[in-house]
Amino acid sequence: MNSxxxxxxxxxxxxRHSQHQLNEMLKAKRFKIPIHLAFGHEAAAVGMDxxxxxxxxxxxxxxxxAYNLARSKSLKTVLTHYQLEERPNGMAQMASMNLAVDNTGIVYSSSILGNNLAVAAGxxxxxxxxxxAGIVFVVMGDGAMEEGAFWETLIFARSHKLGLVVVVENNNCSMSSTIEERRYPIDLSLVCRGLSVIYQHTSGAALYDVKVALKAARAMAxxxxPALVELEITTFNQHAGPTPGWADDPMRIVLEDGLLVGHDMKDPLFQLHxxxxxxxxxxxxEHIMKVNHVG
Ligand SMILES: Cc1ncc(C[n+]2csc(CCOP(=O)(O)OP(=O)(O)O)c2C)c(N)n1
Known part of the structure; x- marks a missing residue:
């Protein structure tokens, strides 16, 4: 394991602590909007940052x-959007699914699957x-691969030799369906080879490996x-909202139990531990949780 x-x-x-606090707030029904947490995606988001x-x-x-938190380093800023607080200068609220916190390099987020790919290519x-100078990173899930925009973006980016890195967070889940339940498995290494797009593949829970893959993809782009980085990721929370999501939900995430949500290498925080x-x-x-605590 790397240091x-x-x-x-x-x-x-x-x-991780910010996500725990959000999960506890979701349990307490503190928001009027759905929020898609990403327990297990921390190494991907920090690696990107x-x-x-x-x-x-x-x-x-x-x-x-997770990306807005990693880039802004401010749960308080993200919360102003989730709580639909008034922003200065009449700026609109971004809520959750379209959140792109100012001055983070995040220029666009979309609730429409595949939409961010077309925008990124543009x-x-x-x-x-x-x-x-500079390149465009775009992050998507394995479910969004089923959108036409995914395939069009790869062809378009390759044809125009664009500085684009597509990051696929493959958590083998779209809403609540696995890949096997919904389609034939797609070998992205072969797709990329066929399109002459650079392909990198690694565990999305290992920060060092994520950084190496993203850096190499960035250099090529x-x-x-154009490059595609496939990250194997476990999402430990429900698709949206709190976890547990209902009374007898077998998934359980509780801040009082500690920061870890998995006890194997699939949890990036377990690797650090x-x-x-x-x-x-x-x-x-203990020190970080004190500083990062929001009421
Ligand atoms: C065009 C479109 N179709 C369907 C949906 C509904 N929808 C929202 S999230 C989701 C699953 C997305 O799965 P994936 O891309 O793997 O991302 P994950 O939620 O696993 O991070 C679906 C089908 C949508 N938002 N947009």
Missing amino acids: FSETEAIALIRL LTMQPEDVLCLSHRNG IALNRKFLQR SDGH EVLGAAEFNRLA
Whole structure:
């Protein structure tokens, strides 16, 4: 297992703790809107935050909260949108599924599956015409692969040699269906080979591996070779809303039980816990939870 810098450890713990607090607030019915948490996606979101350069931009899907938290480093800012608080200068609320927090490089989030791909490709084309530096990252799930926009975006990006990196968070789940339940399995390495799109594949729970894959994809995209990074991810929470979602829901996430939600390598925080050791993990967690606590 690879080591973690202190910055990485803090970022992972803060993001997990923010999601726990949101989950507890969802249980208490504190929001009027659905929120798609992403327990298990922390290494993907933190890896993205550490990979993006100032000139890069990011387009997200309905499950954008972890990325908005990782980039803004502020649960309070995200909460102003979720709580539909008034914003200065008459700016509109972004709520949850379309949330793109200001000054994070997140330029677009969409509740419409596949929509963010077409927008990302358009931004990348515009950047190419204007010869602007930086690349476009776009994040989607394995369910969104079933949208026509996914295939069109790959063909379009390859044809125009766009600076685009498509990140597929493959959690083998779309709403509540597995891939096997809804379609023939798709081998993305073969799809990419057929389209001559760069393909990277790794565990989305291992921060180091995520960073290596995203960095390599970014380098290729900067040279006009669009890339796709497939991250194998376990989502530990319900599709939307709190977990548990109902009285006898077998899924259980409770902040009082501690930060970990899985006790194997599928949980990015478990990986950190194993490397730091319980004592150091708990010491750091206690400090971060105090600073990151919102009422
Ligand atoms: C065009 C469109 N069709 C259907 C939906 C309803 N819908 C919302 S989320 C979702 C599942 C998405 O699965 P995936 O892309 O794997 O992302 P995940 O929720 O697993 O992160 C569906 C079908 C939608 N939002 N947009």
